[in-house]
Amino acid sequence: MIRFDDQVAIVTGAGVGLGRSHALGLAARGAKVVVNDLGVSTDGKGKSSDAARGVVAEIEAMGGEAFVHGADVTDQGQVNDMIGQTMKRWGRIDILVNNAGILLDKTFAKMSMGDFRKVVDVHLLGSANCCHAVWPIMREQKYGRIVLTSSASGLYGNFGQSNYGAAKAAMAGLMNVLHHEGGRDDIRVNTLAPTAATRMTEQLLPPEALEVLQPETITPGLLYLVSQDAPSKTILSAGAGVFAQTRIYETQGQLIEGDITPEAVAAQWSKITDPTDQEELQDAFSQTRKYAKRAAEAKGIKLDW
Structure with a gap:
């Protein structure tokens, strides 16, 4: 009790x-x-x-x-x-x-x-x-x-x-x-x-x-x-x-390679907002790590962070 x-x-x-x-x-x-x-x-x-x-x-x-x-x-x-x-x-x-x-x-x-x-x-x-x-x-x-x-x-x-x-x-x-x-x-x-x-x-x-x-x-x-x-x-x-x-979720998002322009964001909007596998991040640096690792991996760089 x-x-x-x-x-x-x-x-x-x-x-x-x-x-x-x-x-x-x-x-x-x-x-x-x-x-x-x-x-x-x-x-x-x-x-x-x-x-x-x-x-x-x-x-x-x-x-x-x-x-x-x-x-x-x-x-x-x-x-x-x-x-x-x-x-x-x-x-x-x-x-x-x-x-x-x-x-x-x-x-x-x-x-x-x-x-x-x-x-x-x-x-x-x-x-x-x-x-x-x-x-x-x-x-x-x-x-x-x-x-x-x-x-x-x-x-x-x-x-x-x-x-x-x-x-x-x-x-x-x-x-x-x-x-x-x-x-x-x-x-x-x-x-x-x-x-x-x-x-x-x-x-x-x-x-x-x-x-x-x-x-x-x-x-x-x-x-x-x-x-x-x-x-x-x-x-x-x-x-x-x-x-x-009530939870705050973030989609997996979409990495834009090449020229990062407003038009590229618009073209990828459906992938950016796709709720598949969306996740609840635990702190601000969880988001920073997520973005940095994804960009690094696209360039063939292993980021242990």
């Missing part, structure tokens, strides 16, 4: 929706939980700790331990204060769930760059701030579990969400690098791409879909991603009790 006894978890954006569900799910299985929530509306306006305090009350009612911290994840000083208070109270941090987010949807033509930047700041830089603050603690412990939150809007695109989609797509890149850098210290980093009925989606989905897309159908996947036997460098897509792994 997956348990989190004696472990400490921080969940950002934990006052409502998915964050609340994650916090309660961790607490129900023994974790001590920091319920982080700035208490803003979905567009980032206003502040209130009422919802976060309510989550803490629910955790305490089930016999668990929790406290509220209202850090703005875009403010490194406030994040550092949250980490400091957590360490002072419990002496360790085992799990970080980056869930905080806002929406400022408009078509790209009508969107101000200020609104673009604000959404990227919360989702991407907010996640990076929190990861950076817990990183030395997890390295010293030789243990850590981090989850970043992406979205189908980032993985596949969605009309009117260029800022949100760009920030959510960035989660995969951040995960990939932190996976490699954290591996030797047993810091495992994964990404959750949820589709849920939350404040952010209630105006976008029909009532029938909202009924089945409850946050509680997604949290079990999150709990696995932060467990002791969790994978790493995995994008888990989830919604309504359905779970799937």
Whole structure:
């Protein structure tokens, strides 16, 4: 059975929706939980700790331990204060769930760059701030579990969400690098791409879909991603009790010999994009090695790299 006894978890954006569900799910299985929530509306306006305090009350009612911290994840000083208070109270941090987010949807033509930047700041830089603050603690412990939150809007695109989609797509890149850098210290980093009925989606989905897309159908996947036997460098897509792994593949490609021109690329396009034997590369240099070896072999050069 997956348990989190004696472990400490921080969940950002934990006052409502998915964050609340994650916090309660961790607490129900023994974790001590920091319920982080700035208490803003979905567009980032206003502040209130009422919802976060309510989550803490629910955790305490089930016999668990929790406290509220209202850090703005875009403010490194406030994040550092949250980490400091957590360490002072419990002496360790085992799990970080980056869930905080806002929406400022408009078509790209009508969107101000200020609104673009604000959404990227919360989702991407907010996640990076929190990861950076817990990183030395997890390295010293030789243990850590981090989850970043992406979205189908980032993985596949969605009309009117260029800022949100760009920030959510960035989660995969951040995960990939932190996976490699954290591996030797047993810091495992994964990404959750949820589709849920939350404040952010209630105006976008029909009532029938909202009924089945409850946050509680997604949290079990999150709990696995932060467990002791969790994978790493995995994008888990989830919604309504359905779970799937999203992967980034690369085709085998086509070596263009002779003159490498745009016309040659166009002529070989069907071979370049042929999905036969496509593969999931493990790191950036896997791609570099693949290309260099193929070009060298075409010239009769053996490249042991």
